[in-house]
Amino acid sequence: MRKHIAKILLLPLAAYLMYALFASPHTVVDDGKIHVRYWFVSGPEEVIPYRVTQFNKTHDDIFVDATPIPWNEHEKKVLTAILSGNPPDVVSLIAPVQQWASRMSLRPLDKLIEQDDFDTSYVFPALWEEVNYEGHVFAIPTHTASYAFFYNKKLFRNAGLDPENPPNTWDEVREYSKKLTRMDDGDYTQIGFIPAYGNLQVSVLLANELGAKFLSDDGKTVHLDNEQMVQSLEWILDYYSDYDFDKLISFQSGFGYADQHGFLAEKVAMMILDHTFLDGIDIYKPELDFGVSAIPSFEGYETSSSTGNWWMAIPRGAKNVKAAWEFMQFAVSYEVQVKEATLMKQRLMPANINAAKDTALTNNKKFYNVLIEQMQYAKTPSIVPLVNGTFWREFTFAQERVIRHIQPPRQSLAQGNKVIQAELIRAKEYDIYVRQNMELEEYQ
């Protein structure tokens, strides 16, 4: 009896599977509007952003078809989309824009900007610098993350430090850190400040503050081992000598993600973090008593920061360029940015300067003034665009060697530099070859 039932079910099942296999891909609804396909890297909630819903409400002739894409592996997805010759019309990505721009995978926007007389001064200068490559504009920034100096007020009080008086110079950071460090039974239980912990490379920040120049003006020679970088690593090495390095590594190895983050678990008292970290604090430790201040600098030098750029661009090969461009302009307009910032759960700072300043006053977005200040001094992490991956990898290895006393700063950086330089030469050669031999409509 069972066998018969099974056999009866088998046929419709097989039929359904055949249908599923050979059904044609989803086709677009024909409603007379221009459909703009839009891929965006999604935040924690996979919500369709306000800019999309509002645009669709206010435009009769264009409809934006938005699809969220996951943050991890998003580069591969966009890569294969461009490769397929049928990419989305607009993308919102976080990857270093120059990586894409330098590889001719985005449409230059200069002509569109000129045609529509688009005001490019809306955005923080540091962000604008980043979306320019070799004299052309390839994207427009929509949001940013700004870095600042976070410190734990409660731990300050416990150490007898004034919680309203955070350190301003790196020497002060050093002094404060010693006071904020605690040991128990020979092992660390609390540390003031750990330079090599966190996603911002503090040593590069220091070098930038000192005025380091990593790439020659013609873009052909890289200097990882420039004077200021060497000085920076020497300072950091000296900083670590205040501590028992092995015990420090052991202590640091106990940090984790989410609620086990060093700063959230109150094991590290001071740290340079990007402001989206505030979201993390809300989720994992809302009761944390902390302060946010300007990033410290060396005596006599300006502070510095790093940019976290969320941008929109039109991939190479996209079809609905005009409509896409209209959507992009809409998305970075003042009204849309302000409204979107108030609606968004995630704390992303609008790239539109005025919108950023006004958002600071609404929705009780604490500390925004500090963050907006910091944006003035921000530098892009895309230091050597053509070989960005290699640059940061060699830098990380070089720093690791220095901190673990395997090699002194100058030699270690020089060793890394050799690798980057070799890569850069190769990439440049290839770049010249391609520009001579590849014909692309966007690049005429």
Add this chain to the structure above:
Amino acid sequence: MTQKKLKNIMIFSLLTLLAVMFIIPFLWILSTSLKPESAVFSFQWLPETWKFDNYLKVFEKIPFLLYMKNSIVISLITIIGTVLSSSIVAYAFGCLEWPGRNTIFIFVIATMMLPLQVIMIPLFIMFKELGWLNTIKPLTIPAFFGGGAFNIFLLRQFFKSIPKSLLDAARIDGCSEFRIYWSIVIPLAKPALATVAILTFMFTWNDFLGPLIYLSEKAQGTLALGIAQYAGQMNPEYSVLMAASVLMMLPVIIIFFLFQRYFIQAFTMSGIKE
């Protein structure tokens, strides 16, 4: 009798000891899935508050049922294709003799060794030329063409253990090779075929890279892709993520539990002489 009992007790103790070791990962995932997000990676085993609603949140964050349906469809088609084609090809390598057999077999093995990362891009370009992008064809149709070198190899090893005398007897009786394959070898190799089916199921159920690059529409997503996407967001709720993965693992665990009996069929060769 007592010796046997003693042996059983020893075995049982060993099994239990190992069970403790092997259940720990699952217990951790389970416990983390019930923790409040603010303490998700805390180093305690029992959650302070039991957040059963994390499991409900899974359905809010991910179109779970839709993705599950897609995963099942893709898995079923792939399993059918793999079992059918790999068994036929394995029969050729394991039970038939023909010129060039060993050379081509080495060639088949060789294809197992090529890292996927590198044929991924040319393969993608080829599927684009075929017009198969944004469909499930790249994920399923190749299964009907050999079912993968590994499965062929696996089944070939099993088939080789079948006494040649049995097959020769059928040949002398006038049976066609296909008839021998279908009526003699397939029934004998049920445990092996079940293994191939389960392995294929596990692989397709958990595969997210394939769906990532070949399925662009949100409605086409699979469970593995949905969970990977959720994990890849800026601030995923790890507790909900763990709950989602528990739900995703359950079908595989249940199928394993049920399919086990196919391996218990101990078959004896002597009975086949009839």
Add this chain to the structure above:
Amino acid sequence: MTNILEYIKHPLKRKQALAGYLFISPWIIGFLVFGLYPICMSIYYSLCQYDVLRIPQFIGLRNYSDLFFNDNYFWGSIWNTLFFTVIRVPLVIIGSLLLAVLVNNAIKGVKIFRTIYFIPSIITGVILSSLWLWMLNPQYGLINSMLAYIGIDGPLWLNDPNWSKPSIIMMSLWSIGGARMLVFLAALQSVPQHLYESVELEGGNWWHKFKHITLPLISPIIFLWSILEVIVSMQVFIEAYIMTKGGPLNSTLFYNLYLYNKAFDDFEMGYASAMAWILFIITMIITVIQFKGSKRWVYYEGEGAK
């Protein structure tokens, strides 16, 4: 290998040969369509500078020579991968085999035990990495807590260059109850009972049974899995990618991770293709060695003899 003429002359042999070609045609077609083109393109790319987003530039064998003579990480990554493979493969094969023997008993509840052993092997990706980062946490993780219980000061595991590879190998131990064990179990189940009985009649104990009956009869399957495990181990990637990113001090920079970095972080698809082909050749060499060695210990009943 018999003479081709023999196949053409004898009708029975001819019938078999034709059937052989017919039956493998699905694979041949599949290979020609889904295999040949990607493989040829991949070889071509390995001779080029190519960033996927633009056109390839032919540079001859420069990728290969750069890898062998100018790359700081190439040899290190080969060493890391070989180390991992050589230690992991015997461990997991023997582990799964022993476990399969253990669960091959018709004890009450064995089905539940088998399922429990199976579960860790299906935990994937991010989840698995979160799990192990938690377990191997040097301060509070389970492993070091248990070691502390018996008085041992556990190492820094993934944070220590000397312990990072062993940590990842250790993770593999939890997979010994998975598909591999399933297959071994199936092989054990297919050993005819009467063979065991004849050993018993001759006065043999469990060791004799294992050594003279079980092992030889399941040797084809063990052989298959060693080939497979070598291939899989040589391509180790995901654990290092998520948990350590190759660190600390490049101790977990496995070959496939380095390849991935080159392909998708550096957009050097040509270089990565060359790396893939070198990996292919290395794996091929190891596999051939395994095949040659297999004549000594692998036993096929179907082909006659004892």
